[in-house]
Amino acid sequence: MTISRQREPNIRATVVAVLIASFLLPFAVTGPAIVLPALTADLDASASGTQWVQNAYNAVFAATVLAMGSLADRFGRRRVLRAGIATFAVAMALIAISSNIVLIDVLRGIQGLAAGATVSAGSAVLAHATSGHQRVRVFGLLGASFGGGTAMGPLIAGLLAPLGWRYVFVAIALAAAVAFFVSRYVRESRDPATARPDLAGMALFGGALFLLSLGFVNSGDAGWLDPWTLGYFAATLLLLALFIVLELRIDHPMFQIRLFKRPAFIAMMCMPFSVTFGLAALNVYLPIFLQSDGASPLAAAVELTPLEVPVLLVPLAARWLTGRWSERFLLITSPILIAAGSFGLVLMDRGASPWVSLMPLLVLGIGVGVAFAIMDNAAISTVPVAQAGAAAGMFNTMRITGESLAVAATAAVLISVTSARTSAAEATAAIQGQHIGPMTGAAFADALYIVVIGLGVLALVGALLTAWALRNTKPNQTKTPGATS
Known part of the structure; x- marks a missing residue:
């Protein structure tokens, strides 16, 4: 008889641990974005050093999430989940006490590795522990958790900003410690037949x-x-x-490219890329733009609320959405809403009141929220539960790769377009959130509008691709298992 020290499994504690950890992963992107100007000024960091605070986290996150899914299946999902949460917390705590931008960039890369382990193992843990209606509800909560971290990150960081940028990292580290404590109740599961990591x-x-x-x-x-x-x-x-x-x-590849022969699989893997690309770009650089225009961190966060609130609330209605409409309809509608919101921002009068800008941001946020409500469970449901870790890895790789490219590409476009009308030094100051003059501000605003147009086009292409890929799929084939008609 084998004696185990593992705590008695508890499904509620399992869900809570995974949801807290999942909340923190996007929070680690949108929260620091609010205090990035303060961090840059405090450490006298270069523009490239500042960019790598975000790029290092996102790039390593995207690069390792696939392998972490395989490791979770092979060596234990609970074990990999807890190791990821613990490493995430420690790296965040070290960032909070660091005064060297290079060290912070390295720690952000380590944190990206931990995030890859957390999201893959966490999704697999939930897939293994739930089924039917319960799984629909739990993965709706998971989508709400990701959306909540994205949405609440700027606001919480804005509230903590007056205390100093370090307090944002301290808060995330403490929350991760709570998730680690609760995760001791997670049931261990694995797939011994899983091949060695690629x-x-x-x-x-x-x-x-x-x-x-x-x-x-x-x-x-x-x-x-x-x-x-x-x-x-x-x-x-x-x-x-x-x-x-x-x-x-x-x-035994970690990324099963042959699956892309299936049109429905293409749609499922491409959707998070087109959705998260726009959300990540706006969440990181819209607050920086607003602060360069004189807004405080909290004021910049508040102006994002029309975008963030639907991302938080819509996934909570996952069961209602999938019961009323097919996933095919929702998968096509979501990027259309994102494109509509993006083009609405571009067409809006720049001198209009904040109430006028509320509608495009709200429409964009609803589109993202719909995607967050359905795409996690839809992706996991495409494979047997035993391979849930690998499926979660492929799906989340597309999501995090989109975020990584969005952050890096948007910064490059903003600097290039702004510097074409001003100077490299002024463009660098703008991208770092420093106060800038009217001419540079106008150039920076034009650059941001070009980015938003690109986001709208990308979302529209995603909608067309999804409609094409699912053109021969019957409505009941893309309904979430367990949803009611």
Whole structure:
């Protein structure tokens, strides 16, 4: 008889632990974005150093989430979940006491690794512990948790900002410690048949994301046609090609590229990319733009509330949404709403009152909220529960890759467009959230509008792709299991 020290499993405690941890992962992006100008000024950081506070977290997160899903299935989902939460908390605490921007960037990369472990293992834990209506409800809560972290991050950070930027990181570390304590009640589960982690694939994919981020950062400093910028982008394509060849040749790839022969699978994997790209870009750089225009961190956070509140609340209605409409309809409608909100922001009069800007942001937020309500469970439901960790890894890789590229690419576009009308120094000041003059402010605003147009086009393309991919799917084939008609 084997004696185990593991605590008695508790489904409620399991859900609470995973939801708290999941809340913190996007919070670690949107919260620091509010205090990034203060951090930059306090540490006298360069523009590239500031960008890597976000890029390092997102790039490593995206690069490792696949491998962490396989590790969770192989060595234990509870074990990987708790290790991820603990590492996340420690890295955040160390950032709070650090005074070196390079060290902070490195710690953010470590935190991205921990986030990859947490999200993959957490999704797999919930999939293993629930089924039917309960799973629909729990994954709706999971979507609300991700949305809540995204939505509440700016507001909570804005409230803590007067105390200093370090308090934002302290708050996240303390919340992660609570999640770690509660996670002791999680039931252990694994899939012994899972193949060894595809370390070579992880290295190639991670290297490609890192080089792509370098290319975007360098393009802001030296231009898009600079030899180093072009070299980084060329190396990215080379590593991605090698990654695809490797994944097609090995028996147990971490990214099962052959699944992309199925149109419905394409739609499921591409949707989080088009959804999170816009949300991440606006959550990180709209507060910086507002602060460069003279707003306080709290005021900038408050102006984001029309966008954030639907992201928090709509996923709570997941069961009602999937019971009333098919997932096919919701998957197509969500990016259409995002595109409508984006184009609405562009067409809005810049001198209009905040109440006028409320509607486009609200529509955009509802679109993102609908996606958050359905896409996690829909992705997990495409595979047997035993491979839930791998499925969660593929799905979340697309979501976090979208965020990573959004943060890096948006910064590059903002700096390039702004510096074309002002100077490199003024463009750098704008992207760091420093107070800028009217001419630079107008250039920065134009740059942001170009970004928003791009986000709308991307969402519209995503809607068309989804409609095409699901064109032969009957409505009842894309309803969430357990939903009522």
